[in-house]
Amino acid sequence: MKQLMLSALLVSLLAACGSTPTKPAEKPVAQKAPVQQPQAETKPVAIDPLKDPNNILSHRSVYYDFDKSVIKAEYKPMIEAHAAYLVAHSSAKVTLQGNCDERGSREYNLALGQRRADSVKSLMEAGGVPAAQISTVSFGSEKPRALGHNEEAWAQNRRTDIVYQGE
Amino acid sequence: MRYITGFIALLFLLVRPAFAELSIEIVGGGENEIPVSVVPFESDDPGVSKVIAADLARSGMFKMIDPGAMLPHKIEDVNFPAWKSAGADAIVIGGIYPAATPGQYEVRFRLIDVAKGAQLVGFSYTVTSDQMRLTAHRIADVIYQQLTGDVGIFSTKIAYVLKKGRHFELQVADADGYGAQTVVSVSDPIISPAWSPDGKKIAYVSFELGKAAVYVQDLMTGRRHIVANFRGSNSAPAWAPDGQHLAVVLSRDGRSGIYLVGENGGRPALVESSQGIDTEPSFSPDGKYLIFTSDRGGSPQIYRTLVAGGPAERLTFEGSYNVSPHYSPDGKSFVYLERNSGHFNVAIQDFATGQSQLLTDADLDQSPTFAPNGKLILYASIYGGRGILAIVSSDGRIKQRLTMQAGDIREPAWGPLVH
Structure with missing residues (x-):
């Protein structure tokens, strides 16, 4: 997460450098990431909407209740935004990675993670995304993001991640 | 539920690349335990009788009786009244002896019913030194089956x-x-x-x-x-x-x-x-x-x-x-x-x-x-x-x-x- 924030920061920094060449990058931002200062940029670089923290497309995770794959209403605008992006960028491809918390059966969780990823895929397809742009995989409970044995960790691990090709 | 406080730490030899320290702790025992004593075997450098005793203890089916100073290796040396007063229903005796073929050993054991004053089962195994642990587990399987009526799984x-x-x-x-x-x-x-x-x-x-x-x-x-x-x-x-x-x-x-x-x-x-x-x-x-x-x-x-x-x-x-x-x-x-x-x-x-x-x-x-x-x-x-x-x-x-x-x-x- 930290790394993602940092790279998002870096991209906006790059963009700031490129698109407004007359103005130097704002000081506070430059101070926050002095080591990451890129070498002189000559070309303007557009902000990557997928990584712009102000853009809904930078949101990539759908969270679930225990043993559920129903997508909560709060995640639908985000998934629909990704669907619209994929429709607009036919060369872009995503992998939907389904995950579960550690509790219960690892094998059932593997199947549940697949269902979670598939539910996001269905919503994207309903938004007009061709199936060829979407692949799914389940990691079940085998690749937890949070390692604790408590609800806080479990809530983070019941998740589908939207990962763009090349990321 | 009765809790056994004993902690069995098993030692492992560094003979294989995949060394793992797996230790077993018994956290609860059965109620109808059979009192049994495993007498240290004669010339038991490999520790076969210790492995047998550890297997039986771990199963939770037995109450392990300390043999104390009684160390018989042959059935004629067993003092039955003394074992009775020690509370043992059964005892295990045996020994490890060089076999006719160099590099091989004969592992002998007898399971003895104290009340009857008679052998329940007894076997002899001719093995190499690297088969001692497996032999101990097989003996524990035989004893377990004889005393409980169920198949032993110590050699699995x-x-x-x-x-x-x-x-x-x-x-x-x-x-x-x-x-x-x-x-x-x-x-x-x-x-x-x-x-x-x-x-x-x-x-x-x-x-x-x-x-x-x-x-x-x-x-x-x-x-x-x-x-x-x-x-x-x-x-x-x-x-x-x-x-x-x-x-x-x-x-x-x-x-x-x-x-x-x-x-x-x-x-x-x-x-x-x-x-x-x-x-x-x-x-x-x-x-x-x-x-x-x-x-x-x-x-x-x-x-x-x-x-x-x-x-x-x-x-x-x-x-x-x-x-x-x-x-x-x-x-x-x-x-x-x-x-x-x-x-x-x-x-x-x-x-x-x-x-x-x-x-x-x-x-x-x-x-x-x-x-x-x-x-x-x-x-x-x-x-x-x-x-x-x-x-x-x-x-x-x-x-x-x-x-x-x-x-x-x-x-x-x-x-x-x-x-």
Whole structure:
């Protein structure tokens, strides 16, 4: 997460450098990431909407209740935004990675993670995304993001991640 | 429940690259323990009698009587009245002697009924020095069977997955945790190991291709092959009793369904699918039935179906989460994992009566598997924030914990009886 924030920061920094060449990058931002200062940029670089923290497309995770794959209403605008992006960028491809918390059966969780990823895929397809742009995989409970044995960790691990090709 | 305070720390020799410190702690014992004494064997440098005593003690079925100063090695040296007053019903005596062939030893033991003043059973084994531990386990099996009437499982093996950071190893060890060997070592998760009926191969699921695929590996040669790697997840391998086929779970057609494949792979044949998830197949000992987990009814429950096809019958009805079924070796019951007010525990259900009994009481138990005699159940749990293995007797009275310093252990599978 930290790394993602940092790279998002870096991209906006790059963009700031490129698109407004007359103005130097704002000081506070430059101070926050002095080591990451890129070498002189000559070309303007557009902000990557997928990584712009102000853009809904930078949101990539759908969270679930225990043993559920129903997508909560709060995640639908985000998934629909990704669907619209994929429709607009036919060369872009995503992998939907389904995950579960550690509790219960690892094998059932593997199947549940697949269902979670598939539910996001269905919503994207309903938004007009061709199936060829979407692949799914389940990691079940085998690749937890949070390692604790408590609800806080479990809530983070019941998740589908939207990962763009090349990321 | 009576708690045994004794802590058995097992020592391991650094003879193999996959060294693992697996220690066993008995956390609960049986009530009808048979008082037995294992007398240190004559010229027992390899410690055979110690291994026998540790096996018997760990089973929870015996009350170990300290032999004190009484050290008979022959039946004519046994002072029966003294053993009676020491409270022993049975004693084990024996010795280790050089055999006629150089480099070989004769391990002799006798199990003696103190009340009758007579031998119950006695054997002699001619072995090499590296077979001493196995011989001790085999002797413990004979004693266990003689005194309890059940088959002993001390000479069997267990498999499990060891997680060290982001590194995963499938390991095989003796049932007492000794002599761990690494079967596979990868930097991706491994789950669901399953022993072939002859104990020579293990099927498992590895994520090393970026997703779940089913492998079968020969334990002698180390060679392995992929049994199922279709689109989607490939998982939950279960050997048919014939050792020629496996039930696997494939999501290639969208939903997770149960298929049969040959041991060498090939075209899968659909056995069971529904609108929901169907997974975790387990064969009945006669190979005719499969029990499995399905959430076709809205919550994960356990069902049974004929392998040849036909309607599935629901077996569990209490609670909203019953998963991970495994047939007992006699086919009369099954173990499974149930969710109980937020806890995940091992339970056993009888096919004939439909009655179930909760066997464990930790927070996060997982993956129960029967010992080949059906008397013990090995499962995974979390203890002290770490993945451990635990054993509970099928009546719930005897409990043990197996912990490893090196990392988290999980996904146990108890190997078959091999003679």
